[in-house]
Every structure is written in structure tokens, then in C-alpha cells.
Amino acid sequence: MLAGIGSNPGVPFTHLLWNQQSGFQAPLSLFPSTKLSLCPARPAPSSPNLSLARPPHLDPVLPRPYSSEEARAKGVESFSSSVPSIPNPFPELSKSPVLISSFPPQSSDKHAIKVYGEDSHSRSVWVSPGATAREVCHMLVQTAHCSDQENWALLEVHPTLGLERCLEDHEVVLEVQATWSLKGDTRFMFCKNYAKYEFFRKPMLFFPESMISDSADVNKGMTSSELIKNLLKSGTCPEIQGFLHVKEPSRKAWKKVYFFLRRSGLYSSTKGSSKEPRHLQYVADLDDLNVYTVVNSRKLYGAPTDFTFCIKPSKNPIRVQDLKILCAENEQTRTCWTSAFRLFKYGKQLQRNYEMSKAAPQKVEGSKFADGKSKSEDSLVAMDFSGKAGGRVIQNPMEAQSAEREEGLAWRRREALRCSLPNLNSPVRPSSIHKTQPWFHGGVSRKEAQRLIEKQGLVNGMFLIRDSQQHAQCFVLSLCYQLKTKHYLVIPFENGGRKYYTMDDGDTLFIDLLQLVEFHQINKGILPVCLKHPCVCVAL
Numbered sequence: 149m150l151a152g153i154g155s156n157p158g159v160p161f162t163h164l165l166w167n168q169q170s171g172f173q174a175p176l177s178l179f180p181s182t183k184l185s186l187c188p189a190r191p192a193p194s195s196p197n198l199s200l201a202r203p204p205h206l207d208p209v210l211p212r213p214y215s216s217e218e219a220r221a222k223g224v225e226s227f228s229s230s231v232p233s234i235p236n237p238f239p240e241l242s243k244s245p246v247l248i249s250s251f252p253p254q255s256s257d258k259h260a261i262k263v264y265g266e267d268s269h270s271r272s273v274w275v276s277p278g279a280t281a282r283e284v285c286h287m288l289v290q291t292a293h294c295s296d297q298e299n300w301a302l303l304e305v306h307p308t309l310g311l312e313r314c315l316e317d318h319e320v321v322l323e324v325q326a327t328w329s330l331k332g333d334t335r336f337m338f339c340k341n342y343a344k345y346e347f348f349r350k351p352m353l354f355f356p357e358s359m360i361s362d363s364a365d366v367n368k369g370m371t372s373s374e375l376i377k378n379l380l381k382s383g384t385c386p387e388i389q390g391f392l393h394v395k396e397p398s399r400k401a402w403k404k405v406y407f408f409l410r411r412s413g414l415y416s417s418t419k420g421s422s423k424e425p426r427h428l429q430y431v432a433d434l435d436d437l438n439v440y441t442v443v444n445s446r447k448l449y450g451a452p453t454d455f456t457f458c459i460k461p462s463k464n465p466i467r468v469q470d471l472k473i474l475c476a477e478n479e480q481t482r483t484c485w486t487s488a489f490r491l492f493k494y495g496k497q498l499q500r501n502y503e504m505s506k507a508a509p510q511k512v513e514g515s516k517f518a519d520g521k522s523k524s525e526d527s528l529v530a531m532d533f534s535g536k537a538g539g540r541v542i543q544n545p546m547e548a549q550s551a552e553r554e555e556g557l558a559w560r561r562r563e564a565l566r567c568s569l570p571n572l573n574s575p576v577r578p579s580s581i582h583k584t585q586p587w588f589h590g591g592v593s594r595k596e597a598q599r600l601i602e603k604q605g606l607v608n609g610m611f612l613i614r615d616s617q618q619h620a621q622c623f624v625l626s627l628c629y630q631l632k633t634k635h636y637l638v639i640p641f642e643n644g645g646r647k648y649y650t651m652d653d654g655d656t657l658f659i660d661l662l663q664l665v666e667f668h669q670i671n672k673g674i675l676p677v678c679l680k681h682p683c684v685c686v687a688l
Contacts, residue, residue: 259322263288263302263336266685270335275321282317282504288338292686298505299681301341303603306334306466310448311440311458312603314341316494317501329465342681343605345502347385347487351376353630354487356480361387361408383496384411388488389423393452393475400450402475407431409488414459432472438462439489441482442473443599451475455482459489479606479631552671582613582661587682591615597626598633600683606631609680613638613661623661625651626683629676636675638664 258274263284265271271291275284281302289300304313304324315324321336328334347354357372379385388409393402394416406417413434419427437459442449445456455476460466476482491498542548582588589597592614601610606628616622616637623638641650641657648657649664652674658664668679 261321261325261336263338264305265292266337266339277320277322279321280317281315281319281321282501284321285338292338294686299340299342299344299605301339301344303337303339303341304334305337306332306440308333309466309468309471310443310445311466312443313438313440314344316490316498317504318494318497327463327465332466334466338686340604340681340684340686342607342610345498345505346605346607347491348380348499348502351380353480355386355388355484359388359390359481359484361389361410380491381499383491383499385488385491387411388484390481390485391477392485395449395451395473395475397469402450402452407474409485409492411492432459434489434493436461436463437489437493439486441486441602445473445475449473453477455479457482457486479602483606483631585613585662585665585682586684587612587665588661589614589683589685591617593617594624594626594635597624597635600685601626601628601633604683605681606633607681608677610683611679611681612683613665623649625664627675627677627679634676 257276259277261273261275261284262270263273271288273284273287285300285302294300302315302321304315305311315321325336352373355376360372360375376386390407391404392407394405395402406422408415408417408423408428411434414431414437415428416431417423417427418429438461440458440460442451442456442458445451445454449456451473453475455478456473457476458471458473460470460472464470474485476485542551583590589600589612592600594617597612597614600612604610608629610628612626614624614626616624619637619639621640625636625638627634627636636651638649638651638661641648641654643654643657646659648659649661650657651664656667656673658667665679667673668675670678672678
């Protein structure tokens with residue numbers, strides 16, 4: 149063992165200095181340039197095992213690290229400052245008001261919020277104090293790898309109370325979250341919303357002439373459509389009037405009351421349907437209100453219809469006693485009231501939000517067009533290429549509809565013939581290919597399908613396909629048209645030993661649901677409008 153201690157092979161073993169009491173001392177020849185003095189021998193330890201004693205003067209003395217003040221005073225450069233900095237490979241993320249990560253950012257001004265998808269899964273989002281709903285949606289779109297950049301929204305959801313509200317694009321997310329109760333189950337939800345600015349595109353559908361107040365028509369000789377368009381361009385809307393069912397406080401009873409919505413606020417009549425100003429009672433100020441859609445209102449509040457909404461102060465946490473719950477007769481009436489609330493409260497800001505949404509690049513959902521251009525039915529015309537002189541525009545609407553039906557039948561025959569012929573180059577399309585499509589929602593109920601379409605916006609052409617709960621091996625196409633959801637049964641059909649699907653008793657056949665959707669994205673067929681916007685659920 150002692151021979152192994154001496155690391156210098158030139159030092160003989162007899163030169164090692166050894167003492168039974170003090171233990172092993174290093175040979176002097178190992179330290180030729182160091183002046184050493186022998187220390188007094190230490191008493192032997194009581195343990196039978198020998199211990200190697202090292203002289204105290206050989207213990208390394210480490211320098212005390214300088215503090216930052218001392219380092220600056222002595223001119224000592226710190227190690228970190230001498231190491232070259234590593235460039236940030238993602239500089240655009242460091243400037244973004246929103247960061248998505250499971251770890252907090254280095255800057256202390258970021259705050260974490262939790263955003264839920266429609267599949268109940270959530271994602272933590274780090275946002276700056278001034279991050280708007282539009283910026284958060286843009287970051288979530290990039291993270292979830294969504295196909296289009298627009299028509300997404302951030303919803304404020306109160307599951308226990310059944311309340312939902314779409315945040316405006318300019319609203320600051322952290323300011324909205326600050327109004328929530330700490331003990332509540334309020335959450336943010338990321339989903340589609342096609343109808344956020346639909347009243348700018350089709351104002352007469354959202355503001356029917358029967359609901360426009362008589363006092364709103366100040367410009368004589370102007371039609372209702374011209375009046376509405378001029379008001380929307382100026383950042384407001386006409387005054388709204390009509391009957392609403394209102395839930396009386398601390399009671400289950402509902403009372404039918406005549407309401408007026410003006411720029412100055414919401415008023416109700418104390419004398420039934422009287423419109424006289426002396427009978428109007430001030431209800432609420434629009435600047436301090438938020439409007440919510442009520443889900444499952446019949447069960448939660450005993451509402452007379454499903455078309456319920458409520459208003460509450462925007463600066464306070466939600467309490468049941470603060471809710472003003474109102475119920476309309478149909479969906480168009482409810483949409484008119486909620487749209488008017490938004491326009492009167494935000495005014496020109498909504499117009500600017502709408503212009504920003506139009507300026508952003510868009511893609512057509514559910515179609516093969518991905519060039520970012522807006523495809524509108526108004527820019528399409530019916531053409532006839534059967535003549536020798538080339539194509540001509542069909543001016544007669546009846547002739548255009550007849551040509552559409554003939555083209556649809558010819559297309560069906562060509563597709564049926566193509567699918568019946570053997571093709572060795574391409575695999576056979578599986579019959580369950582629809583299960584991979586974003587518009588297929590499996591076995592959801594009729595009521596749940598209507599709720600999904602209402603949440604993502606009651607715009608013409610919004611659709612989904614689901615399994616029929618009443619008819620085996622059948623499907624249902626749920627389609628939105630004029631603020632209403634219509635349901636069309638898709639049944640299997642046998643023809644020539646092959647299985648097809650049809651919605652018109654076999655006049656038009658489709659080999660699968662994917663072909664059915666692709667056909668009706670171009671041709672209306674028996675539907676009132678072409679399929680435009682698939683009702684999709686994105687997982688975060």
C-alpha cells in the first residue's frame with residue numbers, strides 16, 4: 149500500500165518519513181521548492197483503523213469571491229461577462245405579447261392564463277398585461293396548427309351558471325380575468341366563431357324592420373336597409389324595441405315586458421306595451437354591461453324558450469343576484485338584441501375590428517382552395533359551354549337552376565361510373581373515411597349539434613354531419629340557414645349491388661359522405677345554401 153502512495157518512481161521507499169504515532173508524512177523530495185516544517189505528532193486515534201493525517205498548512209486556501217460592489221471597485225471582470233452571449237434563435241417570440249410554455253418566462257411581467265379547447269383539454273398561456281383577445285387567438289392558432297387564421301374567438305364561459313360570451317378582439321384578456329371570482333369555475337375557451345361580424349355583411353337579417361323603433365327613422369324618405377347601413381358605417385345601430393320575457397328577482401316566474409334599447413341605455417315600459425316616454429323606466433347603462441348567451445336556460449332558470457341571454461355589470465364578479473335574465477321568442481330576436489348591445493357599447497371599435505379581420509389573409513374552410521383569396525357566391529356566375537361559339541353567361545335564373553340540376557346529375561353519373569370501374573393504381577376509398585373529417589361529430593345529439601352550431605356562429609352554410617340516433621346506419625346533416633339550424637336525413641341506398649348515400653330518395657347518389665360534402669360545397673342541390681363552414685373542434 150505504501151508503494152502505491154508514492155507517485156514519483158524516482159524516490160526510494162526508504163526516503164519516506166513514517167512515524168507510528170503521527171502517521172504518514174510526505175517525502176521531502178516531492179516538494180523541492182516548498183519550505184516545509186514538521187509539525188508535532190498528533191495523538192493516535194482511538195479507532196483501530198489508521199487515518200492519514202495531512203498537515204494543516206497544506207490545506208488549499210480558496211479565495212473569497214468578490215461581491216458585485218467589490219468587483220467593480222477592484223476592476224475584476226466577472227466570468228459571465230467574459231463569456232460571449234448566445235444569440236436568440238427565435239427573436240420574434242421574445243417580442244410577442246403571448247408565450248405558450250409550461251415554464252414561466254424570464255421577464256416578470258408575464259402572467260399565466262389557462263385556455264380550454266372544446267375537448268375539455270387546456271393549455272397554459274403566458275401573456276403580457278396588455279395582450280388582447282385577438283393576439284391570444286393568433287398565438288393559439290399557430291400552436292394548434294389550424295388551417296385558417298381568422299374566425300377564431302376566445303370565449304368567457306361560466307359552466308355553473310350556463311353563461312357564455314365571446315370576447316371582442318380588442319379586449320385585454322387579463323383585465324377580463326381580473327373580474328372573475330376566485331372560487332368560481334370561470335374559464336377561457338378557444339373555438340370557432342363565424343358570426344362575430346356577420347351583422348356588417350347582412351344587416352337586414354340581424355336587424356329586422358319590425359324591431360326597429362319608430363323614433364329611429366329620423367331621416368324621412370330613407371328605406372330601412374339604407375338606414376341600417378348608414379348607422380353601421382357610423383359605428384352604431386338603430387334603436388331596438390320589442391317584447392322580452394324577464395325573470396323576476398328571487399322568483400321563478402317570468403313576466404313579458406316591452407323593452408327599448410337606445411344609445412343612452414336599456415329601458416322597459418311600466419305600462420305593458422305603452423311606448424310613451426313617461427312610462428319608460430331606466431334599467432341599465434350600456435357602457436358598464438356585458439351580454440352573455442345562456443346555455444340550457446330551461447333547466448337552469450326555467451326559461452319559457454331556449455333563446456335566452458342576460459346582462460350583468462362588467463366590472464364586478466358574477467353573482468346570480470346581479471344577473472338580468474331575458475328571454476326572446478326566437479333566435480333572430482335574440483341575435484338582434486345581443487348585436488345591438490355590442491354595437492351601442494363599442495361603436496366604431498367594432499368597425500375597426502371588422503376591418504382588421506378582413507385585411508388578414510384567410511382560407512376557405514372545408515374546400516380545396518388555399519390561396520388566401522375570399523371566395524364569394526356573389527362573384528360566381530352560371531356559364532354554358534355546350535355551344536360551338538364558346539361559353540356564355542346564363543342570365544335567366546330558371547335556366548341557371550335547370551343547368552345546375554343537369555350538371556349535378558351528370559356529375560353523379562360520372563362519379564358512379566368511375567367508382568364502379570376497377571382501379572388497380574389507387575386503393576379503394578374506405579367507407580369510414582368520414583370519421584377523419586373535421587365536420588363529422590359522431591353520435592352527438594340533435595340538441596348538442598344545434599348548440600355547437602350556435603356557439604360557432606349562426607351563419608349561412610355552417611354545417612356538421614352526425615350519426616342518426618333514431619335510424620340505424622343513417623346520418624344527419626345539420627345545416628344553418630337564416631339563423632336557424634335545419635336537419636337533413638342521409639340514408640343508405642342500394643343500386644346495382646352497390647351501397648350509396650342519398651338525401652333526395654335516390655335522385656342523387658354518393659359513394660360516401662365525403663363525396664356528398666364535396667358535391668354540396670359547389671351545388672346546393674336540395675339544400676337552401678351550399679355547405680361553406682364546417683363546425684370543427686380543435687384540440688389544444
